[in-house]
Amino acid sequence: MFNKRTKIKELLSQEPKNQLVTVMGWVRTFRNNQFVALNDGSTNTNLQVVLELGKFNDNLLKRITTSASLKITGTVVPSLGKGQKIDLKAAVIEILGDSDGEKYPLQPKKHSLEFLREIAHLRFRTNTFGSVFRVRHSLAFAVHKFFNDKGFVYMHTPIITASDAEGAGEMFKVTTLPLDGTAPKNSDGTINFKEDFFGRATNLTVSGQLEGELGATALGDIYTFGPTFRAENSNTARHLAEFWMIEPEMAFYDLEDNMNLAEEFIKYIIKYAMDNAGEDLEFLKQRLADEEKSLPQDKRSEMGLIEKLEFVCNNNFERITYTEAIDILKESNHNKKKKFQFPITGWGMDLQSEHERYLVEKHFKKPVILSDYPKEIKAFYMRQNEDGKTVAAMDILAPGIGEIVGGSQREERLENLVRRMKEMNVPAEELWWYLDTRRFGTIPHAGFGLGFERMVQFVTGMSNIRDVISFPRTPGSAEF
Ligand code: ATP
Ligand code: MN
Numbered sequence: 001m002f003n004k005r006t007k008i009k010e011l012l013s014q015e016p017k018n019q020l021v022t023v024m025g026w027v028r029t030f031r032n033n034q035f036v037a038l039n040d041g042s043t044n045t046n047l048q049v050v051l052e053l054g055k056f057n058d059n060l061l062k063r064i065t066t067s068a069s070l071k072i073t074g075t076v077v078p079s080l081g082k083g084q085k086i087d088l089k090a091a092v093i094e095i096l097g098d099s100d101g102e103k104y105p106l107q108p109k110k111h112s113l114e115f116l117r118e119i120a121h122l123r124f125r126t127n128t129f130g131s132v133f134r135v136r137h138s139l140a141f142a143v144h145k146f147f148n149d150k151g152f153v154y155m156h157t158p159i160i161t162a163s164d165a166e167g168a169g170e171m172f173k174v175t176t177l178p179l180d181g182t183a184p185k186n187s188d189g190t191i192n193f194k195e196d197f198f199g200r201a202t203n204l205t206v207s208g209q210l211e212g213e214l215g216a217t218a219l220g221d222i223y224t225f226g227p228t229f230r231a232e233n234s235n236t237a238r239h240l241a242e243f244w245m246i247e248p249e250m251a252f253y254d255l256e257d258n259m260n261l262a263e264e265f266i267k268y269i270i271k272y273a274m275d276n277a278g279e280d281l282e283f284l285k286q287r288l289a290d291e292e293k294s295l296p297q298d299k300r301s302e303m304g305l306i307e308k309l310e311f312v313c314n315n316n317f318e319r320i321t322y323t324e325a326i327d328i329l330k331e332s333n334h335n336k337k338k339k340f341q342f343p344i345t346g347w348g349m350d351l352q353s354e355h356e357r358y359l360v361e362k363h364f365k366k367p368v369i370l371s372d373y374p375k376e377i378k379a380f381y382m383r384q385n386e387d388g389k390t391v392a393a394m395d396i397l398a399p400g401i402g403e404i405v406g407g408s409q410r411e412e413r414l415e416n417l418v419r420r421m422k423e424m425n426v427p428a429e430e431l432w433w434y435l436d437t438r439r440f441g442t443i444p445h446a447g448f449g450l451g452f453e454r455m456v457q458f459v460t461g462m463s464n465i466r467d468v469i470s471f472p473r474t475p476g477s478a479e480f
Contacts, residue, residue: 005071009042014076016086022073023047023088024096026125029108030064036090038070044127044283048079049088056093065101066108067125070094113467120471120480128287131280132468135273136456140225142272143246143452146265147223152248155215155222157208162200163431170231171203172241204229207449208247210381210434213410216249216445217437223248225452233475237464238353238402240453242473249447255383255392255409258446259319259369262396262405266367266455267313273459274309281306281459288461301400302365305461308399317367317396323347325370328363329355350377353402360397367404368397380424382408384416394448398458407448414438 006021025040025047034053037046049072051061064070074090081087105119106126116123123129144154160174176197177183184195193201208224215222224247231241250261274281285305292300303311320328329335329351330344342352351370360368371394372385382391396405411417417438421428428435456468466472471480 005040007042008038008040008045008047011047011076011088012043012045012084012086014086016076016078018075018077020073020075020091021088022071023049024071025069027064027066027068027070027099029066033061036064036070036072038072038088039125039130041124041130043279044130045084045279047088048081048084048086049074049090050077051090051093056090060093060095063095063098064093065099065104067099067101067104067106068095069097069099071096113464117466117472124470127283129467131277131283131287132456132460132462133470134280135277135284135460136468138273138277139269139456139459140452142269142276143223143225145272146268147221147248150221152221152223153215153219155208155212155219155224156226157205157211157215157224157247159205159227160198160202161205161211162198162202163210163434170233171206172229172231174202174204206230207245209249209447209449210431212247212249212447213434213437213445216251216447217441217443220252221248221250235475237466238454238457240465240469240472240474243465243469244452246450246452247447249445251443251445253409253446254444255371255394255446258407258409258448259371259394262394262407262448262450263317263369265450266396266405269455270309270459271313274306274313281309284460284462309459312367312398315366317369318364319369319371321372322351322370322374322390323372325351325355325359325368329358332358332363334358334362348374348376356395356397356402357399360399360402365399367399370395370397375420378408380420380426381410381417383411384420392446396448398454400461400463401454401458404454404458405448405450407446409444409446412438412442412444414442 004022005024008023008025011021011023023038023040025038028037028039028046030036034051036049036051038049039046071094072088072090073092074088076086077089079085079087106122116126124133177191184192186192205228207228208226212222212224226244227242228245229242232239288305326344326347334340335344340354342354372390373393374389375384375391378391378393382393384391392409394407395403398404411420414435418428453465453468457465460468462468466474
């Protein structure tokens, strides 16, 4: 057996009692032929390994370069240096992998996030990305724990699908037909997808919701947590072409139940990350504060990262209707002074991210749940309200991010649903299986979708979504 190592994070919590341990990791720095700062990814804190002068031969010492990988056995002793409680006094050093320190792209200096995106295969080895990905893990684990503890069933919805949940999403096509112009055609010149692998046109899923509803209308409460794909050509700091979405769907829930669950869920996973990745959040808080030092005062966050997270956990989200939001925006000085790029034209308009951010960041200064949107700007499956104009939709807006959750109570009345599908040109024949849930024991139900990367952005304070997913897919970019 090779791996009998102690992880550095664990080791740093032990008392130094001359105990013999083995560690493995990568060299961050090597000073004076005596001090190795070793990192193994379990924490940003490096282990200081002390090499007694004269004990190791020169040939070995030369091979201890930045990013070389080492296996070291030694004893744990109190540190004489400042900044750490313990040192590892090396007895045996084995080089697992050499590294040409000169050619290694990560030099011990500050690199920009943009540069690190170009070497995304190595950026995990920086403190920033070490922290981001450990926090991301913590949040992912919390997602499962939250739903599992509430008796939800984790449902895996298909990645390849023939349906488009949003009605008009930009989708990636999935096909095995040749792309060189020789694909079989119909008499009208269009591609004959009957000849394709699945005997029909298919695409990568934009949402697991419709299938999720099938699960919820039998199992009760389900959630999905998987990748979704959108070929939207929006090059923003909040959009990816491939992102992970959490979509719970609950039987016997109305819109208010839905909001309550979403709010509880967001607070829970934030709290979980604070309790289990506190050290990494401390690091990220400092990183953000340093980054913001270069910004003008009015562009800086009012609260530090951890303060912000605590604030979100300890305060109720503001809940207002779309109609109230439009009134607030219309009456705002910001609008009157024509400071919005898209002026508030009135009821019925779709809210832009600048409007959403004004509401959360300037007006309420806390997360906001907006509900009851005009039916024209929302999907066909949302439950129609009595007023005939709005639907039981809700979006949750977060400071610094904008929309983080989109959800609704679903239209459970067959007639209403079919009528709305006709009005919106959604082909009812193709969704016969979806409509069956309304034919055979229909129930009130609701659900929402939370974009996982936007949540990770919110918790880590990273301003670009490309920096919270290991290998971002965006327009023009699919390296690694
Ligand atoms: P937006 O208006 O920001 O594009 P949307 O209205 O298209 O969002 P939904 O279709 O409601 O979003 O998707 C549910 C959630 O998925 C959103 O609230 C958001 O958190 C996340 N999301 C949507 N599109 C993306 C994307 N391209 N990249 C990352 N996350 C996304
Ligand atoms: Mn979108």
